[in-house]
Amino acid sequence: MSEELLIDVMGQIDDKYIDEAETGYHSTHKMGYTPAVIAACLVLIVGGMFLYQKMGETGIRRNELSVSAAELGMEEYLFGITLPQIVYADSEIAILYDSRGIYVYSFLEEELVGFADFRPVDMTCINGEYATMVVASNDGRYVRAYSMPAIDHPQRSFLYDVAKNEFAQVTAYDDAEFEQYVPDDVTSEESITNYSRTFRLEDNILIGVALQVKEDPDYLYRYKDLHIIRQKDNDVKKYYIFE
Amino acid sequence: MEDNHIIELYFQRSEDALKETQMKYGNYLYSIAHNILCNHEDTEECVNDVYQKAWESIPPQRPTRFRAFLGKMTRNIALNRYKYNSADKRYQGITQQFDEMDNLVATDNQVECTFDANELAAAVNAFLGRMSKRNRILFVRRYWYMDSIKDIAGHMGMTENNVKVSLKRSRDKLKKFLLEEGFLYE
Numbered sequence: 001m002s003e004e005l006l007i008d009v010m011g012q013i014d015d016k017y018i019d020e021a022e023t024g025y026h027s028t029h030k031m032g033y034t035p036a037v038i039a040a041c042l043v044l045i046v047g048g049m050f051l052y053q054k055m056g057e058t059g060i061r062r063n064e065l066s067v068s069a070a071e072l073g074m075e076e077y078l079f080g081i082t083l084p085q086i087v088y089a090d091s092e093i094a095i096l097y098d099s100r101g102i103y104v105y106s107f108l109e110e111e112l113v114g115f116a117d118f119r120p121v122d123m124t125c126i127n128g129e130y131a132t133m134v135v136a137s138n139d140g141r142y143v144r145a146y147s148m149p150a151i152d153h154p155q156r157s158f159l160y161d162v163a164k165n166e167f168a169q170v171t172a173y174d175d176a177e178f179e180q181y182v183p184d185d186v187t188s189e190e191s192i193t194n195y196s197r198t199f200r201l202e203d204n205i206l207i208g209v210a211l212q213v214k215e216d217p218d219y220l221y222r223y224k225d226l227h228i229i230r231q232k233d234n235d236v237k238k239y240y241i242f243e
Numbered sequence: 244m245e246d247n248h249i250i251e252l253y254f255q256r257s258e259d260a261l262k263e264t265q266m267k268y269g270n271y272l273y274s275i276a277h278n279i280l281c282n283h284e285d286t287e288e289c290v291n292d293v294y295q296k297a298w299e300s301i302p303p304q305r306p307t308r309f310r311a312f313l314g315k316m317t318r319n320i321a322l323n324r325y326k327y328n329s330a331d332k333r334y335q336g337i338t339q340q341f342d343e344m345d346n347l348v349a350t351d352n353q354v355e356c357t358f359d360a361n362e363l364a365a366a367v368n369a370f371l372g373r374m375s376k377r378n379r380i381l382f383v384r385r386y387w388y389m390d391s392i393k394d395i396a397g398h399m400g401m402t403e404n405n406v407k408v409s410l411k412r413s414r415d416k417l418k419k420f421l422l423e424e425g426f427l428y429e
Contacts, residue, residue: 004344006367007337007340007341007344009360009364010383010386010387011322011387012360012361012367012368013364013368013371014368014371015308015311015312017368017379017383018310018315018383018387019308019310019311020376020380021379021380021384021387022310022314024376025384025399083270099283124283125283127273127274127277127281127286131391131394148393194244194266194267195266217259
């Protein structure tokens with residue numbers, strides 16, 4: 001018997017195990033809360049409230065920099081397969097990423113206010129063994145993008161400063177200044193879109209990304225068709241990121 | 244859109260079927276193929292092949308679990324492409340999974356035996372049915388979805404070392420099971 005045969009035979013396993021590994025997988029870490037995790041979350045919440053209060057006192061949130069979709073040349077780009085995913089959201093901004101880079105959208109200004117480009121630094125692989133992993137800090141100020149280490153494929157780390165709109169390679173991350181943002185994923189209970197996971201923000205605001213479906217069956221979907229949905233109670237608002 | 248509505252579109256030969264399939268399962272299929280191929284262009288081609296094959300298969304087929312149906316197609320097409328191209332070392336994506344399975348089937352003084360691959364598949368299904376749900380998800384994510392150890396650890400809230408240890412134990416149990424069932428000899 002060869003290892004190849006076993007890998008092939010795994011392809012014939014019962015459909016229910018394939019579904020289970022997909023649905024159970026994405027909810028497992030939600031079910032696996034331990035007292036230590038809950039305590040850590042409380043620390044993050046208290047820390048986040050403290051930081052938010054500090055930012056309010058100083059009036060410093062983000063600069064006025066704005067980036068237009070046209071400037072990025074994104075609005076008419078056709079979609080591949082992977083839609084941008086939200087890695088951070090609050091009442092003011094949402095941070096998304098896909099294989100092209102990291103996008104920062106301002107709900108206040110209703111436009112893109114930042115972009116980090118993965119293409120010049122060869123970080124566009126976002127799935128698989130050498131994937132670029134993207135995580136945001138719990139105050140939305142920094143986003144880490146790093147490749148997975150592997151044989152013949154050294155790990156590379158980048159840091160995106162949201163306020164400065166600066167994306168740079170770093171030799172190491174300073175963990176003391178970074179607490180990872182963990183969204184409240186409520187997809188299984190209150191999904192508001194078929195195109196992404198649904199997260200709950202403060203004040204019971206639900207958020208996700210979606211596409212504006214067209215009547216024309218031959219229509220090829222573009223970035224400008226992508227929007228963020230924010231729903232509070234029955235009030236639904238769409239934000240077109242790349243228009 | 245519900246799966247049965249999408250399948251109905253296939254039966255009506257409406258091209259909306261493909262659009263809805265892409266909308267609902269495009270990311271899922273992409274991630275399966277990309278885990279195996281780790282190459283954007285090849286992955287896109289593979290997923291497009293899946294849409295074409297789904298279009299040709301439905302009807303007459305009417306899958307009861309549409310997601311798994313598409314996922315299996317994607318995995319098969321991606322693996323075939325991987326095998327076809329791996330001779331020139333273009334892909335590194337799943338060499339680790341092959342190595343791990345190689346260790347499973349390697350036995351001292353092993354005697355090759357002949358059997359139907361369907362029988363082996365039935366045995367593997369029986370083995371999966373005996374596993375705990377958590378270990379089964381780990382095993383299927385690693386050897387069906389071909390996820391990296393790091394990804395699995397992140398999703399399951401485990402350390403990478405814990406994932407490796409759990410997978411090693413599961414492989415050892417599978418090896419013991421296959422020995423007992425006569426698929427392996429020592």
